Amino acid sequence: MGTGGGGTHGEPSGVDGPATSAVVVGIGTPLTLPGIAVLGTVASADALTGVRRLRPDVVVVDLDADERATVAVGALAAEVPEVPVVAVSARAEHSAVLDVVRAGAAGYVLRDDPAVADIIRSAASGGVAFGQGLAEIVLESVADPGAVAVPHLTERESEVLRFVVEGLTARQIATRLVLSPRTVENHIQRTLRKLDVPGRAALVRYAIEHGLA
Numbered sequence: 653m654g655t656g657g658g659g660t661h662g663e664p665s666g667v668d669g670p671a672t673s674a675v676v677v678g679i680g681t682p683l684t685l686p687g688i689a690v691l692g693t694v695a696s697a698d699a700l701t702g703v704r705r706l707r708p709d710v711v712v713v714d715l716d717a718d719e720r721a722t723v724a725v726g727a728l729a730a731e732v733p734e735v736p737v738v739a740v741s742a743r744a745e746h747s748a749v750l751d752v753v754r755a756g757a758a759g760y761v762l763r764d765d766p767a768v769a770d771i772i773r774s775a776a777s778g779g780v781a782f783g784q785g786l787a788e789i790v791l792e793s794v795a796d797p798g799a800v801a802v803p804h805l806t807e808r809e810s811e812v813l814r815f816v817v818e819g820l821t822a823r824q825i826a827t828r829l830v831l832s833p834r835t836v837e838n839h840i841q842r843t844l845r846k847l848d849v850p851g852r853a854a855l856v857r858y859a860i861e862h863g864l865a
Contacts, residue, residue, distance in 0.1 A: 729756020
């Protein structure tokens with residue numbers, strides 16, 4: 653899938669400077685990840701042990717490698733929540749995307765997306781990590797007017813939240829809305845408090861599960 657239009661991931665960080673460190677879970681087709689130092693590749697069953705030993709900035713889970721990959725996402729999100737998890741796959745079925753986001757993944761990207769490395773680096777720096785169109789597809793697929801009531805968000809908070817789900821940085825959102833980055837961050841922090849979630853990855857999961865934005 654291409655990456656043009658829409659802005660579905662954070663600003664590319666390039667390959668200059670210190671590389672982002674990653675552990676790859678799964679033994680599928682190798683990924684080309686410029687600017688990312690792969691510390692090791694482990695099977696899904698050994699994901700927790702490997703991540704705790706190698707202490708990467710981000711974990712990349714190859715969903716196509718074995719059938720336990722989604723289980724590994726859930727275990728990592730529960731046991732080492734400080735390390736974001738990005739799922740990579742050749743498929744973009746709605747159910748697969750939703751399953752891994754509900755399991756705790758910070759994002760999902762197709763393995764042939766030209767921006768896959770930038771998206772993974774975005775997750776490592778605390779951003780949202782969806783390939784083009786994936787966040788929007790999931791939001792549309794789970795939106796349910798009859799869902800459990802959630803705290804009220806102002807129009808501006810909802811607008812900012814939509815851009816957060818799409819993967820834009822605070823600076824990018826500020827440019828879109830003609831606001832200062834500090835104002836955007838204030839909106840994000842208020843939304844985090846209202847929805848009682850601990851961070852942006854959890855905020856995106858909440859938004860997807862409840863059909864927000």
